[in-house]
Amino acid sequence: MAFINKLDLVFDNYFMSDKPLILVTNDDGIFSPGIKHLVEIAKQFGEVVVVAPDKPQSGMGHAITINSTLRLEKTNYHKTTIELACNGTPVDCVKMAVNNILKKRPDLVVSGINHGSNSSINVIYSGTMSAAIEGALEGSPSIGFSLCDYALEADFESSTQHLKKIIEFALKNKMPKGVCYNVNIPKLRTEDIKGIKFVRQAKANWVERFDERKDPYGRSYFWLTGEFVNFEPEATDTDEYALSQGYISVVPTQVDLTAHQHLMEVKNKL
Amino acid sequence: MAFINKLDLVFDNYFMSDKPLILVTNDDGIFSPGIKHLVEIAKQFGEVVVVAPDKPQSGMGHAITINSTLRLEKTNYHKTTIELACNGTPVDCVKMAVNNILKKRPDLVVSGINHGSNSSINVIYSGTMSAAIEGALEGSPSIGFSLCDYALEADFESSTQHLKKIIEFALKNKMPKGVCYNVNIPKLRTEDIKGIKFVRQAKANWVERFDERKDPYGRSYFWLTGEFVNFEPEATDTDEYALSQGYISVVPTQVDLTAHQHLMEVKNKL
Numbered sequence: 421m422a423f424i425n426k427l428d429l430v431f432d433n434y435f436m437s438d439k440p441l442i443l444v445t446n447d448d449g450i451f452s453p454g455i456k457h458l459v460e461i462a463k464q465f466g467e468v469v470v471v472a473p474d475k476p477q478s479g480m481g482h483a484i485t486i487n488s489t490l491r492l493e494k495t496n497y498h499k500t501t502i503e504l505a506c507n508g509t510p511v512d513c514v515k516m517a518v519n520n521i522l523k524k525r526p527d528l529v530v531s532g533i534n535h536g537s538n539s540s541i542n543v544i545y546s547g548t549m550s551a552a553i554e555g556a557l558e559g560s561p562s563i564g565f566s567l568c569d570y571a572l573e574a575d576f577e578s579s580t581q582h583l584k585k586i587i588e589f590a591l592k593n594k595m596p597k598g599v600c601y602n603v604n605i606p607k608l609r610t611e612d613i614k615g616i617k618f619v620r621q622a623k624a625n626w627v628e629r630f631d632e633r634k635d636p637y638g639r640s641y642f643w644l645t646g647e648f649v650n651f652e653p654e655a656t657d658t659d660e661y662a663l664s665q666g667y668i669s670v671v672p673t674q675v676d677l678t679a680h681q682h683l684m685e686v687k688n689k690l
Numbered sequence: 691m692a693f694i695n696k697l698d699l700v701f702d703n704y705f706m707s708d709k710p711l712i713l714v715t716n717d718d719g720i721f722s723p724g725i726k727h728l729v730e731i732a733k734q735f736g737e738v739v740v741v742a743p744d745k746p747q748s749g750m751g752h753a754i755t756i757n758s759t760l761r762l763e764k765t766n767y768h769k770t771t772i773e774l775a776c777n778g779t780p781v782d783c784v785k786m787a788v789n790n791i792l793k794k795r796p797d798l799v800v801s802g803i804n805h806g807s808n809s810s811i812n813v814i815y816s817g818t819m820s821a822a823i824e825g826a827l828e829g830s831p832s833i834g835f836s837l838c839d840y841a842l843e844a845d846f847e848s849s850t851q852h853l854k855k856i857i858e859f860a861l862k863n864k865m866p867k868g869v870c871y872n873v874n875i876p877k878l879r880t881e882d883i884k885g886i887k888f889v890r891q892a893k894a895n896w897v898e899r900f901d902e903r904k905d906p907y908g909r910s911y912f913w914l915t916g917e918f919v920n921f922e923p924e925a926t927d928t929d930e931y932a933l934s935q936g937y938i939s940v941v942p943t944q945v946d947l948t949a950h951q952h953l954m955e956v957k958n959k960l
Contacts, residue, residue, distance in 0.1 A: 481752030481781075482814045489911040490900070511751075511815075515914065520900040541827065544752045544820075544945050545781075553947075557811065557895050589960055598893070599949045616960040620948040623868070625827050630760070630790040641759040644785065672949035672956065675814050677823075678890040679869045679942040686942065690859055690886040 440466030440527035440591060443517050443555070444500075447477045447510045447534065447547025451497055454533035457576035458565060458583075459498045462530055465587055469526070470498050471517035473547075474505035478536075480547040482554070483509045490516060510551035518558045528591060529555030529600075532565035533576055533583075539566075539604045539659040539669060540622040540650070552600040553675055561590050562600035568663060569607040578610045582668050586616065595672065602671040606663045614666040621671050622658035623651040710736030710797035710861060713787050713825070714770075717747045717780045717804065717817025721767055724803035727846035728835060728853075729768045732800055735857055739796070740768050741787035743817075744775035748806075750817040752824070753779045760786060780821035788828045798861060799825030799870075802835030803846055803853075809836075809874045809929040809939060810892040810920070822870040823945055831860050832870035838933060839877040848880040852938050856886065865942065872941040876933045884936040891941050892928035893921040 442462045446455040450472035462468045474493065485508045492504045502521065506513045514529060531551040538546040548564045555562030565583060567574055586603055595601070602621075606613065626646040635641055650660050659669035712732045716725040720742035732738045744763065755778045762774045772791065776783045784799060804818040813819045818834045825832030835853060837844055856873060865871070872891075876883065896916040905911055920930050929939035 476757060479754045479756040481750070481754070481820065483751040483753040484749045484815055484914060486749040486914060487746060489913055491909075491911055512914065515898045516900060516912070519898040520902075520912065541945065543947055544823070545754055550751065550814075553814070585960065593956070593959070596949070596952055599952050602947075618953055618957050618960065620950065620953060621946055623946075628785045628789040630786060632790075633759075639761075641761055642786070642790065643759055644754060644756060644782065670960065671947075672952040673947045674949040674952075675811065675947060676891055676893075677813055677872075677941075677943045677945060677947075679866070679944040680890065682866055682869050682942040682944075683888055683890060686863070687888050689863070690855065690888065690940065 441522065441524060442466045442468050443526040443529045444468055444470045445472045445510055445513045445531050445551045447473065447480060447551065449473050449476045450495060450505045452535065453572060454535050454567065454576060456498065458530055458533050459500060461580060461583055461587065465591065466527065468500040469517065469522065470500050470503035471506060471513045471521060473510060473513060474507050477509055477547045479545050480509045480550070481545050482511055482550040485509060485512050510547040511554045514551050514554040514558065526560045529560045529562040530565065534566035535572065535574060536570040537566055537568040537604055538564060538602060539663060540624040543602055543621060543673060549602055553673065556598050556600035557675065559597060561595050563587065563590055563603055564600065565603045565605065567605045567607065578608065579605045579613060579668060582613060582616055586670065599672050599674045602673045604659060604663055604669045606666055606668065608666055612666055613668060616670060617662040617667040618670050618672065619657055619659045619662045622655065622660040624660065625649055625651065711792065711794060712736045712738050713796040713799045714738055714740045715742045715780055715783045715801050715821045717743065717750060717821065719743050719746045720765060720775045722805065723842060724805050724837065724846060726768065728800055728803050729770060731850060731853055731857065734854070735861065736797065738770040739787065739792065740770050740773035741776055741783045741791060743780060743783060744777050747779055747817045749815050750779045750820070751815050752781055752820040755779060755782050780817040781824045784821050784824040784828065796830045799830045799832040800835065804836035805842060805844060806840040807836055807838040807874055808834065808872060809933060810894040813872055813891060813943060819872055823943065826868050826870035827945065829867060831865050833857065833860055833873055834870065835873045835875065837875045837877065848878065849875045849883060849938060852883060852886055856940065869942050869944045872943045874929060874933055874939045876936055876938065878936055882936060883938060886940060887932040887937040888940050888942065889927055889929045889932045892925065892930040894930065895919055895921065
C-alpha cells in the first residue's frame, strides 16, 4: 500500500462506463471477507468504487473524525476501478468518497456485509449502518447488509441470490431521499432462507454487564458485554420476528429522531 | 487522579439522601466548562453522580468500546458524591454508570452542556446527544444540552434559569420510555432569549469539504470541514427555526429509525 499523494491519480481510468456507480464500504475493514463478498455482488450491477476503513471499526456508530486527520491508501485487493483504505470511521469513508473522491454522486451506496447482526437497536451502534445512513444523507440510495453470524469464516454465499434481488429492487425503485435499507440476514443455509420481508425496527435494548479484570499491576479494567433483550417478542411486524422466522429483514431507515407523538403531547407546555 | 481498584469504595457515602439521583455526563470531557456548569445546576435538583470521558470525545456519535477495555479514575473536581473519569465514549460512560456503578436507575440523566450546536442532523454525530439517547434507552428520563457557541469561554450562565425550568419539567412530567430531550441554546444574552419551544428536528445536512494538506514527508492528509445546509429554511416548527428566532429548542428524541411511511409503500414488494 502507498499513501495517496495526488488524488487525481486515482481518476486515471475512471468512468469509462455508463453503468451505475456503486460505492462499497463497511466497518470490519477493507480486507474482511464480508466486504469481499459484497464487492463481488456489486460488480454485477455497476462500476464499483471501494472506500473502506483500514482496520476494524465495529461499534463506531455515527462517529466522525474532527479532532484528527484522515489518510487514504491505495489498495488492489478488490480489483475495482478505485479502492482506498481510509484511517477514519465508516462515516468518514462515505463523506470522503462522496465529497472528495468521486466526481458524481453514487447511484448506490452499499455497506457490509457485516460480520454480525445490526437488527433493531443495533442500528445505532453499527458502523455498517451508519455508513449506509450517511450515504442516504448524502443523497444516494443506500443499503447496509449484515449477516447474523460473528464468525470471520461465516457463510456469506447462502444469501447471494436474495441480496442481488434487494440491490436490483433498490436500483429500480428509488427510495425517498434520506432513506436507506437495513438488511439483516439470518444464519441459515440457502434452502432454509424463507424469503425477504420489509419490516420495522423492533423495540429492544442491551442489558450490559461489565466484566471486571485486573491488569498485571493490580488495576481494574472492564470489558463491555451484554445480553440482547427484545421488548416486544410477540410483535410480528419487526425485524427480530422476521429473522426468527427465517426471513431476511429489510427495515427502511431514516434519521428523523423526533419523537413525534410525545412532541404533540408537550408542544405548548413550556 | 488514581485508578479505581475496588468500585465499592466509591459507594462509601452514597445514597444518604432520598433526593432524585442525577447522572451527569458529556462529550467534551469531565473537566470542561460546560459540564462544570451543568453539574452546578443539577446539584440544585438532587444527588449528583458524574461519569464522563477523561478527554474530548466530540463527534463520537453512538460509538461504544468493544475491541478495547475501559478504565475509571476517581476525580474530585465537581465535589459530587461520585465522580469518575472514563477512558471510553460518552455512551460507554452511561452504560458504565447505569450498569456497573449505580445501585439504582438514575431519576434523570443530563449530558452537556456541549460546546457547540447539536440541532437537527447534528444529533446523530453528537456524543452529547448519544449519551442522552443511551440514558433514555437504559430507562431514565434524559436530556442533552448544547450551547450554540464553540468557544471554550462560552457564556453558559445566560440560559441557567431556562435550563432549570426544563429540568424541573422533565422531573415532574416523566417522558415516555425511550424518549429524551435534545435542548439547544442560542448564543444570546439572558435578556435576548425569548423562551423555550418544543419543536421537531429540522431536515438538514452538512456539505463536506476536505481540506487537503501535506505532511513534512510530502504525503497528503485531510481535515474534514463542511457547511451546514438547512433543507427547509421556511418551516417554522423546527429546531433551526426556533433557534434563529432566539428561542431555546427542545426536540423530543427517540431511536426508532424506521422510515414508517416508506415501509407502508414497499411493504409487500419483495
